[in-house]
Amino acid sequence: MYCYLMTTTGRPAGPTEDTTTVVLTAALDLLLAEGAAALTAQRLHQATGVSRSTIYRHWPTPTAVLGALIEVAPSPPLEPTGDVSRDLHAEVDALCNRLRDKPVAAFLQALTAVAASDPDARELREQYVGDLLAPFRAVLRDAGLPSVAADDAVAAIVSPLLVDALLLGRPTARTRAHRMVDVQIAMVAR
Amino acid sequence: MYCYLMTTTGRPAGPTEDTTTVVLTAALDLLLAEGAAALTAQRLHQATGVSRSTIYRHWPTPTAVLGALIEVAPSPPLEPTGDVSRDLHAEVDALCNRLRDKPVAAFLQALTAVAASDPDARELREQYVGDLLAPFRAVLRDAGLPSVAADDAVAAIVSPLLVDALLLGRPTARTRAHRMVDVQIAMVAR
Amino acid sequence: MYCYLMTTTGRPAGPTEDTTTVVLTAALDLLLAEGAAALTAQRLHQATGVSRSTIYRHWPTPTAVLGALIEVAPSPPLEPTGDVSRDLHAEVDALCNRLRDKPVAAFLQALTAVAASDPDARELREQYVGDLLAPFRAVLRDAGLPSVAADDAVAAIVSPLLVDALLLGRPTARTRAHRMVDVQIAMVAR
Amino acid sequence: MYCYLMTTTGRPAGPTEDTTTVVLTAALDLLLAEGAAALTAQRLHQATGVSRSTIYRHWPTPTAVLGALIEVAPSPPLEPTGDVSRDLHAEVDALCNRLRDKPVAAFLQALTAVAASDPDARELREQYVGDLLAPFRAVLRDAGLPSVAADDAVAAIVSPLLVDALLLGRPTARTRAHRMVDVQIAMVAR
DNA sequence: ATTTAACCGAGACGGTACGTCCCGTCTTTAC
DNA sequence: GTAAAGACGGGACGTACCGTCTCGGTTAAAT
Known part of the structure; x- marks a missing residue:
């Protein structure tokens, strides 16, 4: 997450913002509609048009997709009243x-x-x-x-x-x- | 589909007793060791030596295997004391x-x-x-x-x-x- | 080639005659038209309609295809005259x-x-x-x-x-x- | 495409001398060790550390690499004696x-x-x-x-x-x- | 003893998905 | 303009299963 030592040269790593949102949005849809078994690189590719290679590059396993999904969808905390x-x-x-x-x-x-x-x-x-x-x-x-x-x-x-x-x-x-x-x-x- | 008139000749249908016990025993082992995903015809064949065809014939899906397993492993009921x-x-x-x-x-x-x-x-x-x-x-x-x-x-x-x-x-x-x-x-x- | 010890049970091994002729014929055409690089399972599949799996099963490498081709296309020997x-x-x-x-x-x-x-x-x-x-x-x-x-x-x-x-x-x-x-x-x- | 009027400012075109020698040396090694199939931009990058982009820029195809290799390794001509x-x-x-x-x-x-x-x-x-x-x-x-x-x-x-x-x-x-x-x-x- | 239906094993076959690798192009950044 | 780093789409590779099927050979009951 934190890059203390920036390589300083070359294109910055990580998926394009476009790619990220497109893929994760589709992933959530798939998850709700068909369950975890649908979080495949293959299925995500079919659903998004993003190439299979790209998906494997950034989310090598279904678990990785799940992790990313959980990360971007946090629960809004409730404020305690004391009662x-x-x-x-x-x-x-x-x-x-x-x-x-x-x-x-x-x-x-x-x-x-x-x-x-x-x-x-x-x-x-x-x-x-x-x-x-x-x-x-x-x-x-x-x-x-x-x-x-x-x-x-x-x-x-x-x-x-x-x-x-x-x-x-x-x-x-x-x-x-x-x-x-x-x-x-x-x-x-x- | 419906056999109103059972033709009485010929060998009785259903798996040999041997086959049944061998397969279900191995299925239980596989289930405990690797989870439901291992209850494949393929895996059961590898584990038992029973041919893939035979397994497909009698338990066409993993769910069928699970069902058979649950059936043969019933819970011994407790007798109530009234207290x-x-x-x-x-x-x-x-x-x-x-x-x-x-x-x-x-x-x-x-x-x-x-x-x-x-x-x-x-x-x-x-x-x-x-x-x-x-x-x-x-x-x-x-x-x-x-x-x-x-x-x-x-x-x-x-x-x-x-x-x-x-x-x-x-x-x-x-x-x-x-x-x-x-x-x-x-x-x-x- | 010669099976002295027949397993006696199960379907006989080896590709169907159909499969063999279809694949090898197409292989020869491909070889003449595009060279050895075309003797891929992929290309043979495209050219014949025979499934990729089947081709890999029987001719796992391009070399195997070449070998089969050479085997079925022997040179007719000339008869020596003595001169x-x-x-x-x-x-x-x-x-x-x-x-x-x-x-x-x-x-x-x-x-x-x-x-x-x-x-x-x-x-x-x-x-x-x-x-x-x-x-x-x-x-x-x-x-x-x-x-x-x-x-x-x-x-x-x-x-x-x-x-x-x-x-x-x-x-x-x-x-x-x-x-x-x-x-x-x-x-x-x- | 055609530069009738060479703009005299800026860096001269073509690869650095360093790059050239490093890449071609490695290319020769690869060629001798693994054959022509190894003369890929990918492989040359792995072997030299020179970036893939750079290699594509200057030697877009394996044939180009081969050509460059042949060019730099000429045969020393023999002097005829007349006999x-x-x-x-x-x-x-x-x-x-x-x-x-x-x-x-x-x-x-x-x-x-x-x-x-x-x-x-x-x-x-x-x-x-x-x-x-x-x-x-x-x-x-x-x-x-x-x-x-x-x-x-x-x-x-x-x-x-x-x-x-x-x-x-x-x-x-x-x-x-x-x-x-x-x-x-x-x-x-x- | 013969029928006869069902068993069982071995494997071909088409098909789908997998995960990996490479290719060629491009974009971003630094020098 | 060179160079590096890397994203991206695309394609092929070789593997692994899947489910269906087609062969053979065997077995066990009922006639």
Whole structure:
């Protein structure tokens, strides 16, 4: 990323901005429409007109494409209000929206599928899931909960959502998640 | 297509018993070692010596192999004692063991991976997950819990285990699951 | 060629007769029209409609194609009359015809070109040139000439023809070759 | 294209002397080691560190590289003594040496290989062979031989050497060539 | 014992995708 | 204007599977 020692001569390395946007846009479309298996150099070439060579040059593996996609599509963070209950409910809504509106669910499925054969993707997947859980954990930590209890609560709230999206392929159970938030808060209050 | 009148002569259809066991055994090994992508006719041929033609004849797709595998490896059902708490803890232990000892986690990952491209596998996957949840649901239903509440409790207990096995690739959090059982029972008791 | 130990089971190996004739016919055409560089799996596929895979299966390298071509296009041997002079002149005419009518000159050029990068072709080339010279050598040997003298004579007669065909790309100097035969016979007579 | 009026300012056109020598030296090495197919811009770049662009600028085709090589490696001409026999023997020795020490044989093979696909190379090849034969022809012409007879003699002497080097890939038959010289002189004397 | 249908192995064949390599052109940057 | 570095499109290469098929030979039940 950071080039401390610029070679100073020759054309700058890396794909043209054009190429980058065209390819990644098509990649996202393909991912949503057909899943991770479609993130092939071949398919990207067919979809974009960008030559196969060029794609291999800059994104040698489907995992690399996934990585680039995740990098350019970050989650807008929510601002905490300090009220634990309200914050958690807000986070649940945000996550449900992201899972419903596709990219996140698609990323998860893709990462799971690719991880079966590519260790790099395994790593990427764990980091991605971690990033999804982080805001929840932060809210509970800020509320003074000890680490283990916070993790338990996060798991109870978020896991069912992920399982719905990933394993059962059905819309996430938003209302159940909200109930679960209340339960966890009641637990903690005691 | 429809054989109303079975011609009684000739050799009975279907693979030799030998062939079946040899192929499915190798298939399980391959699945555990390399994931669903290895359940190819090609790979099974290489692993077993059984000819590629034969494999295509009896298991035309990887999903068919997966289905056959799941069929021959059923879960031994636990006998309920009537004590809800004890039964739930027992089920948690049983599920954790099955997830730890591999086949189940591998099946889940395989089904998720294959489901990306094969609708048949999608169906198979949902049924498989349903079968995993069923015993829990049964215990809580038998205890007189209403349907929605039972589903919530099952989700809270089981989902984190599945997420651990599937998405985070780490050993399942057995003790947390047991804590969660106690929490859910306490909730219900109120 | 000769299968003493037939595997007795499974489909017989080797390309279908159809495939063989279609491919080799096209190969000869390509060779004459564009030289050895055209004996690619790719080109043969384009020219015949036979799939690239099939061609690679049976003739993995251009050298293999050349070898097959040479095998199916043998030189009809001349019958010796016993008169050395007449026989040599006849052989010169035969060779000139074969060089003029293409295949042989094309084979030589092809073998030379391919030999630059494929040792197998080197071997094939030497054998092929040897076969071209053999009849001349045979005539002179039968006439009782010692080996070295025969080789000298053959070289003097044939080499200029080969050089014309190969290096100068011009019609072979048939009349000079006949003069050379007379000269060599005169030499020997002395 | 046509510069009637040379603009006297700016850097003089053409490659740096450094570049030229570095590239052509490497080209010769590559030619001797791997044949004409290695005279690629790519390979020359790898071998020299000179950038691919630069090489394309000055030697757009492999044939151009070959041409430049031939230009810078001229044959040191022998001085005629006037004695036909001695001069011919000297020329035979000189040619055999050049064929043995590689460059010339390599040039011939390279030119033959390239000529298959590049007409320019064909021309170059014929000129090159002509230059190889010229000294012999000169000696015999100076001795008063008519054109046709001289050509016959040259062919008889030189062709076997070329065939050895090119087609049979074996050391040239130097002693036979000397014998052939004597024979030709004897012939002429009669 | 014969039928007879199905088994099984070996492999040809067309087809698609893969990942790599090279080619020739070009653009950007520095000297 | 030389030179370097590299993007880019294009094409071929050789490999690997895939799914279908066509041969052969074998096996096991029912007649």
